[in-house]
Structure formats: structure tokens, C-alpha cells
Amino acid sequence: MRVxxxxxxxxxxAVCMGxxxxxxxxxxxxFLYVLQEEPDExxxxxxxxxxxxxxxxxxxxxx
Amino acid sequence: MERIVVVGxxxxxxHAAEALRAxxxxxxxxIVGDERPLPYDRPPLSKQVLAGTQQLAEIVLRQSSxxxxxxxxxxxATGLDLSNRELxxxxxxxxxxxxxxxxxxxxxxxxxxxxxxxxVCELRTDEDVRRLRALVEAGARHVTVVGAGFIGCEVAxxxxxxxxDVTIVEPLPAPLARVLGTEVGHVVAGLHVEHGVEVRLGxxxxxxxxxxxxxxxxxxxxxTGVRLSDGSLVExxxxxVGIGVIPNTGxxxxxxxxxxxxxxxxxxxxxAPGVVAAGDVARWPNPTYGGELMRVEHWEHAINMGxxxxxxxxxxxxxxxxxxxxxxxxxxxDQYDRKLQLAGRVRPDDEVALVAGSYAERRFCVxxxxxxxxxxxxxxxxxxxxxxxRRALADGVAWADAxxxxxx
Ligand SMILES: Cc1cc2nc3c(=O)[nH]c(=O)nc-3n(C[C@H](O)[C@H](O)[C@H](O)COP(=O)(O)OP(=O)(O)OC[C@H]3O[C@@H](n4cnc5c(N)ncnc54)[C@H](O)[C@@H]3O)c2cc1C
Ligand code: SF4
Numbered sequence: 460m461r462v463x464x465x466x467x468x469x470x471x472x473a474v475c476m477g478x479x480x481x482x483x484x485x486x487x488x489x490f491l492y493v494l495q496e497e498p499d500e501x502x503x504x505x506x507x508x509x510x511x512x513x514x515x516x517x518x519x520x521x522x
Numbered sequence: 523m524e525r526i527v528v529v530g531x532x533x534x535x536x537h538a539a540e541a542l543r544a545x546x547x548x549x550x551x552x553i554v555g556d557e558r559p560l561p562y563d564r565p566p567l568s569k570q571v572l573a574g575t576q577q578l579a580e581i582v583l584r585q586s587s588x589x590x591x592x593x594x595x596x597x598x599a600t601g602l603d604l605s606n607r608e609l610x611x612x613x614x615x616x617x618x619x620x621x622x623x624x625x626x627x628x629x630x631x632x633x634x635x636x637x638x639x640x641x642v643c644e645l646r647t648d649e650d651v652r653r654l655r656a657l658v659e660a661g662a663r664h665v666t667v668v669g670a671g672f673i674g675c676e677v678a679x680x681x682x683x684x685x686x687d688v689t690i691v692e693p694l695p696a697p698l699a700r701v702l703g704t705e706v707g708h709v710v711a712g713l714h715v716e717h718g719v720e721v722r723l724g725x726x727x728x729x730x731x732x733x734x735x736x737x738x739x740x741x742x743x744x745x746t747g748v749r750l751s752d753g754s755l756v757e758x759x760x761x762x763v764g765i766g767v768i769p770n771t772g773x774x775x776x777x778x779x780x781x782x783x784x785x786x787x788x789x790x791x792x793x794a795p796g797v798v799a800a801g802d803v804a805r806w807p808n809p810t811y812g813g814e815l816m817r818v819e820h821w822e823h824a825i826n827m828g829x830x831x832x833x834x835x836x837x838x839x840x841x842x843x844x845x846x847x848x849x850x851x852x853x854x855x856d857q858y859d860r861k862l863q864l865a866g867r868v869r870p871d872d873e874v875a876l877v878a879g880s881y882a883e884r885r886f887c888v889x890x891x892x893x894x895x896x897x898x899x900x901x902x903x904x905x906x907x908x909x910x911x912r913r914a915l916a917d918g919v920a921w922a923d924a925x926x927x928x929x930x
Contacts, residue, residue, distance in 0.1 A: 472854050472861065473905040474822070477912060485906040512825060514565065514854070516584060 461497050461521040462506060468517035475509040475518060482506060523620040523796075523839035524549040527609055528591075529599045530625035530770075531555025533563070533821065534801025534828035536585040538623045541832035543589055547839075551591045552617060554609070556598035559648060560586040565821055567651045568676040569856050573683055574655065578648050599626070602777040604794060621835045624774075624785055624799040625828060628767035628819060633668065639732055639745040642761040645673055654762065662759035663687060666748050668727055670697035672855045674764030675710065679857040682717050689720040689756050691727060691748065702900060703870045706888060709881045709902070710857075717858055726751040730761070767819060769803045784817045790844030791831040798831035800824065809848040810916060811867055820853045850915050852908075860884055863905055865912035866898025873921070877928035879904060887911075889928070891921035 462482060471491050475483040481502060484492045498506065503520075510518045526542060528535045531553045539553055555561065563581045570576035594611070601610035608616045630644035641662075643654045658665075658681075665681045667674045670692035678688045694700065696707025697714070711721050728751045734743040748756045769784040779793050780786040784805035787793045791806060799806075801824035807813040818827075826849060834844040852865045872890040879886030879902075887907040890898040896919040899911035914924070 470856070470861065471905055472863065473909040476906065477909040485909070487904075487906070489903060489905065512822065514563075514821060 460500060460503060460506075462493055462495070463519050463521055464491060464493055465517045465519075466491070468515040469513075470515055470517075472514060474512050474514060478509045478512060479505040483509065523547070523835070525617075525619045526551050526621040526623070526835065527617055527619040528553045528623040528625060529555075529609065530623075530627055530801070530803070531557065531561045531593070531595060532625065532627055532801075532824075533561075533583065534627070534804075534824040534831075535623065535625035536561055536583050536589070537825045537828035538625060538798075538800055538832040539589050539591055540585050541829040542623075542836065545833055545836045547836060549620075551589075552594060552619075553591050554594040554597060554599050554611065554617070556596065556612075557647065558596035560595075562648060563821075564646070567648065568645055568673055569680060571648070571651050572645075572654060572677065572680045598773070600773050602774055602779070604778050604797070607796075619796075621796045621839065622798075623828075623831055623835065624793065624797065624803060625801045625824075625831075626770040626773075626803050628769045628802040630763065631766045631768055633727070633730075633763050633765065635730055636745065636761070636763065638743050639730065639761070641744050641759065642730070642763060644763050645677060646767070654760070657760045658684060658686065664689070664758045665760045665762060666691060666756050666758040668748070668761060668763045669765040670694075670710075670721075670723075671701075671764050671766065672698065672853070674762070675714070675857050676855060677762050677764065678714060678719050679717065682719060683858070687720075688718075689722060689758070690714060691722045691725060691750060691756070693724065693726040695724050697721070697723075700870055701864070701868065703868070703872060703874055703890070705874050706900060709884070709886075710862075712881075713857065713860060713884060722750065722756075731755070767802065769805075769817065771803065786815070789813065789846040791827060791834050791847050792838070792844060796835070796838065798835050800827040800831040804831075806847060809846045810850055814867075816851075816867070818849065818851045820851055822852050823849060848916075850912055852912060854905075860902050861905060862900065862902050863908040864898060864900045865908050866890065866896070866915050868898035868900070872897050875925055875928075877925070878907060889921075889924055891924075894921050895919065896921055896924045 473485040598612040636642040664687040699707040729749045731747040732745045785799040787806040805817040868890045885903040887901040
């Protein structure tokens with residue numbers, strides 16, 4: 460599984476970070492960092508939730 | 523449970539439908555909605571769509587094409603008969619159901635005396651935003667925004683971005699004062715003033731002046747000026763009214779459901795046997811706040827409550843008790859290049875403590891507190907802070923501890 464964020468859409472509102480802080484982090488520079496691009500399968504439910512909740516529909520999962 | 527109907531084809535309703543399918547419901551699922559277009563997302567309406575950088579097709583909700591449902595679009599529900607388990611539709615048909623999700627949202631409050639003007643708008647639907655854009659494209663130069671709530675503030679910011687002159691009129695002493703209190707409200711006022719908006723605070727609207735009066739609703743008559751309570755006149759080409767919304771419960775009068783500023787549910791989102799409600803229209807005792815009855819008009823809330831309500835209905839079908847729905851409200855608003863985020867339940871007279879950044883830089887985080895506890899967190903351009911505090915808010919944080927942690 461690969462986590463892809465469309466940074467042209469992302470507006471750094473950190474919703475994804477609230478759901479899966481292991482994978483998404485908005486830092487003090489206001490940019491979103493993907494901490495693990497190929498996270499463990501056990502994180503899939505959380506990442507799927509982040510995909511569903513991202514107000515900009517900026518996150519997708521490949522594979 | 524074989525037939526479920528979702529009333530309201532928008533954020534809460536679509537997430538409910540998605541959760542019903544995800545929860546294994548394979549019976550007949552119908553979504554009834556009075557809007558004709560494919561369900562779309564509302565937050566971009568006052569931002570990108572009004573700005574002209576996104577079109578309706580780009581804000582269609584993902585579920586519009588992914589869930590397996592029967593669509594009844596462009597038709598309103600007009601009545602609910604709970605004893606016969608029937609939903610009446612505006613075209614005289616009725617739909618039988620075993621379970622029903624009420625997710626009909628809310629509609630903008632209108633200012634009396636403005637109904638006849640073609641250039642006085644509210645902003646809730648794609649139709650509203652198209653009308654507003656048409657006025658701008660037809661050469662409007664000046665927009666008056668009545669009401670400095672979130673939608674009014676966003677409309678003001680977007681209209682400045684379009685090069686229009688903007689006046690905000692707000693009877694309270696600061697924008698967003700009812701939600702953020704006056705201290706932070708003044709910072710928001712400053713932001714708008716910096717961007718060239720004329721901000722008229724502590725002043726009401728007394729009347730509208732127009733031309734071509736006496737014609738039918740919205741036909742030809744134009745508002746040319748807004749008379750304020752101090753007697754002054756704001757000459758204008760367009761008026762946008764953002765003075766709050768009223769839950770869409772008119773069609774449920776007499777149905778037997780408890781209606782009181784929304785459809786009143788129990789703490790599990792159940793309004794009656796087989797009936798759940800979610801989103802802007804639903805009022806429920808929120809366990810996070812000691813069971814205080816609340817109605818939350820926020821985007822993420824509609825998703826969470828819609829999803830929860832669907833699970834509640836499925837639990838009932840299995841004869842299981844439902845789980846309570848506990849929520850810490852969370853909201854964002856984009857104005858100019860600033861992003862505001864608020865988590866929690868803030869009252870205007872809560873204590874306020876600046877814990878990071880500064881008002882002057884327009885980049886800061888404040889905590890709100892009452893009776894020794896933190897009630898909310900608000901940030902301007904510091905989104906991660908809100909996320910961190912939000913988790914703590916659900917558990918309850920002592921005011922003194924939070925301030926000590928923040929070093930404030
Ligand atoms: C311009 C704008 C900007 C916003 N920006 C933000 C933001 O930045 N951040 C944020 O958190 N929130 C924002 N919101 C709020 C958020 O969009 C709402 O909380 C959310 O849309 C609520 O979803 P809902 O499904 O409960 O209700 P709604 O979206 O109101 O949907 C209800 C649907 O039911 C339909 N309906 C009503 N009556 C009937 C009937 N009798 N029969 C059939 N259908 C019916 C309505 O037409 C509508 O389609 C914004 C809202 C607006 C209008
Ligand atoms: S939720 Fe979406 S928009 Fe927000 S920070 Fe994450 S990816 Fe970006």
C-alpha cells in the first residue's frame with residue numbers, strides 16, 4: 460500500500476493527522492509531511508478513514 | 523429491515539448511505555433529495571466556487587458515484603407517516619420504509635423585506651452561488667455583506683479577491699463574536715480591514731432601498747442601498763445575507779417526532795423507532811458535554827454523525843442497543859490566505875489565553891476556558907495545534923494544566 464497526497468489540493472488543515480498521526484504530520488511550517496509513504500497494512504483502516512475525511516479529497520491509496 | 527430511505531442528498535445523507543452499505547445492509551436503499559444536481563460539497567461554495575477557480579463538477583461528492591442506491595433527486599419529501607411507515611413526496615408519490623435517516627440540513631434565515639430583490643442573496647446552494655457570480659459578472663462593483671459569521675466573512679474575503687469593494691455590517695461588536703468572543707473577533711475584524719473591507723460593527727440594518735419595486739419575487743426589482751440603524755446609507759450593487767440558518771423541519775410538523783430547533787434525537791441519534799437523524803438538522807444530547815442538547819452545523823460533524831446514525835439503524839435492525847454519539851465539534855474557515863480552525867464548544871464569555879504566535883502576525887493559537895476547564899481551541903494558520911488540543915478536549919483538560927503545558 461502506498462499513500463499519495465495531491466499537494467496541489469492539500470490545504471494543510473491536518474484532519475488526516477488527527478486520524479493517523481503515524482502517517483501524516485502537519486509541522487510548524489504549515490506543510491503536511493507524509494511520514495511513511497508505504498505504511499504497514501495494519502494502518503489501512505485509519506488511512507482509509509483519512510481518505511474519506513480529507514475535506515479536499517487530496518489523499519489516495521495505491522495498492 | 524429491508525427498505526431504508528435517506529432523506530437529504532448531501533453530506534450527512536451520503537455518508538449515512540455509504541455506512542449502511544459498508545455495514546452490510548443489502549436491502550433497498552433510496553436517497554431522496556430536493557436538489558437536482560449530483561450531491562456536492564458546500565464549503566467550496568463560498569471559497570473556490572465563488573472565486574471562480576472551481577466548478578460545480580469539481581466539488582461533486584465522491585459517494586455520488588460510488589454507492590449503490592436508488593436516487594430520487596429533484597423531489598422534496600413533504601410528509602412523514604410513522605404509523606404506516608411512509609414518506610410522502612412532493613410529486614404525490616409515497617415511499618414505504620422500514621428505517622429512515624433524516625439528513626435534510628438547514629436553510630439560510632432570510633431578512634424580511636428582501637424577498638422581492640433580485641440582487642439580495644443567501645449562500646447555501648450551487649444555485650445561490652451561480653446567482654451571486656452572475657451579478658458579479660454583470661458588473662457589480664460593491665457588495666454589502668449582512669452578518670459577519672463564518673459564511674459572511676468568507677464571502678467578504680472572496681469578493682475582495684475578485685476586486686470588489688466590500689462592506690460588512692454586523693450588529694455585534696466584532697465579527698464571529700458569538701462563536702469566538704470579542705477578543706478574537708477583533709483580530710478577524712483587523713484582518714478584513716487590512717484587506718480593504720469596510721467593517722461596520724455594532725450596527726444593524728434598518729431598511730433596504732430599491733428601485734423597480736412592486737414587481738414579482740426576484741423579478742427586476744433591485745436593492746440599491748442598505749439603510750443602517752444610525753441613519754447612514756450604504757450604496758451597493760449586491761447584498762449577501764449571512765445571518766444563520768434554520769433546520770429544515772417544516773415538512774415534519776405533525777409527524778410525531780420531537781422538533782425543537784431541529785429533530786431531537788436521543789444520545790445514540792435515534793429520533794423514534796427506526797428513525798435516525800444526522801448533520802445540520804439533528805439535535806442530540808452530546809455525552810462529551812454532559813448530555814447538553816446541541817446542533818452542530820459543521821462539515822466534519824455531518825460525516826461523523828451520518829456514519830454513526832447509519833450504524834445505529836443497523837444495530838436496531840439486529841435488536842442491539844445503540845452506542846452514544848460523542849463529539850467534539852471542529853470547524854475550519856478560509857479567509858484570504860488565513861485558515862481558522864476551531865475545536866470545542868466555546869461560549870463568547872469564556873476566558874481566552876493566547877498560547878502560541880501573536881495576533882499581530884495573524885498566526886496564533888488561543889485556548890478558551892470556563893470553570894477551570896478548557897472548552898475550546900482556536901488557531902489562525904496553526905492547524906496542527908488544533909489537532910493536538912482537540913484530542914485532549916475529548917478527555918477533558920484542566921485550564922491550569924493546559925496553560926502550564928503551553929508555558930503561557
Ligand atoms: C457556503 C458554505 C460554506 C461552508 N463552509 C464550511 C467550512 O469551511 N467548514 C465547515 O466545517 N463547514 C462549512 N459549512 C457547513 C457544512 O457545509 C454543513 O455543515 C454541511 O453541509 C451539513 O451537511 P448536511 O448533510 O447535514 O446538510 P446539507 O448540506 O444542508 O444538506 C441537506 C440536503 O437536504 C435537502 N433537503 C432539505 N429539505 C428536504 C426535503 N424536505 N426533502 C428532500 N431533501 C431536502 C437540501 O436541499 C440539501 O440538499 C459550509 C456551509 C455553507 C453553506
Ligand atoms: S486532511 Fe487532506 S487537506 Fe488536510 S492536511 Fe490532510 S491531506 Fe491535506
